[in-house]
Amino acid sequence: xxxQAEKLAAVRAACESCQRCALGATRTNLVFGTGSPDARLxxxxxxxxxxxxxxxxxxxxxxxxxxxxxxxxxxxxxxDVYIANILxxxxxxxxxxxxxxxxxxxxHLRAQVRIIRPKLLVCLGRISAQRxxxxxxxxxxxHGVWFSRGAFEMCAVYHPSALLRDPSKREDMLEDMRAIAExxxxxx
Ligand code: URA
Numbered sequence: 001x002x003x004q005a006e007k008l009a010a011v012r013a014a015c016e017s018c019q020r021c022a023l024g025a026t027r028t029n030l031v032f033g034t035g036s037p038d039a040r041l042x043x044x045x046x047x048x049x050x051x052x053x054x055x056x057x058x059x060x061x062x063x064x065x066x067x068x069x070x071x072x073x074x075x076x077x078x079x080d081v082y083i084a085n086i087l088x089x090x091x092x093x094x095x096x097x098x099x100x101x102x103x104x105x106x107x108h109l110r111a112q113v114r115i116i117r118p119k120l121l122v123c124l125g126r127i128s129a130q131r132x133x134x135x136x137x138x139x140x141x142x143h144g145v146w147f148s149r150g151a152f153e154m155c156a157v158y159h160p161s162a163l164l165r166d167p168s169k170r171e172d173m174l175e176d177m178r179a180i181a182e183x184x185x186x187x188x
Contacts, residue, residue, distance in 0.1 A: 004037035007115045011108065015088055020104035023089035029056035033084030033112055041076070041184050042118035043067075044109065046127040046159065047087035047097050058083045063160035067124070070160075070173060074181035082116050084109060086131055102131055119152050119187050122180055125159025144176035146183075155180070 001009070012032045018024055031048035034057055043059075051061035059067050071078050087097050087105050097105075113121070123129040129137040133147055133154055139162075146155045157176045158169050 002037060004115055008033075008037050008112065011111045011115065015108050018088070018105075018108070021089075021101045023087065023091060023101060026092060027089040028053045030088050031056055031058050031085060031090070032088055032108075033082060034058060035078070035082035036080055037082070037116060039080060039082035039116055040119045040187050041080070041180070042082045042084070042113070042116060042121045043124055044121065044128045044132060045083070045085045045124040047085050047094075048090040049094050050090070053090035058085055059160075062164060066160040066163060070177045073174065074177045076181050076184060082112075082118065084112055086128055096127060106131070117151065120180065120184060121149075121152055121154045123154065123156035125156070125162065127159075129156035143172060144179060153183075 012030075015032055016030055018030070027048075031052045035042075045059060048058065049061050049063070051064070052058055058064070068078060071081075086102055086109060088108055089105075091097055091101070121132070123132050126137065126139040129139060129142075133156060137156065139156060139158060143157050144155060146153050155176070157180070158173050163170050163173055
């Protein structure tokens, strides 16, 4: 196991018993994150849904399958990136995360980012972008725009669930994902 994989496993082990917020009592599985421990590209969604809670793996439900299609379309293997969420436990009935849940959970994500040290961090949807990029982030206006954050660059794209609800956004998503893939390949 690489040093990064070992460090991530230690953070994960600490997370497994986390009861920092009330969601610790209702989760079926912790949804820590998956992918390459030294990924240069990291995606951060909002919170696990039903399938994710059942499996412990992020983005495996309908939204995740759509994300997989975009990754495939732009030639980014899912195994090469790292995928996590703002919250590691599922909110009841998939409601939006509460600010106190985000506050309780964000240190786990920060630890993941410190270990993985991605060059590009892509927020999936408004909730992630408002937490990680800026509180007044407007997804319709600012999706695909890059923000420099010291060691890495960040942008946000539409959440795949939003694309399931409103297919008219899919063209924009493809354009953003193509730009992300181009930037990713330019790192190599
Ligand atoms: N939506 C998210 O934001 N994250 C998941 O893991 C699944 C659906």
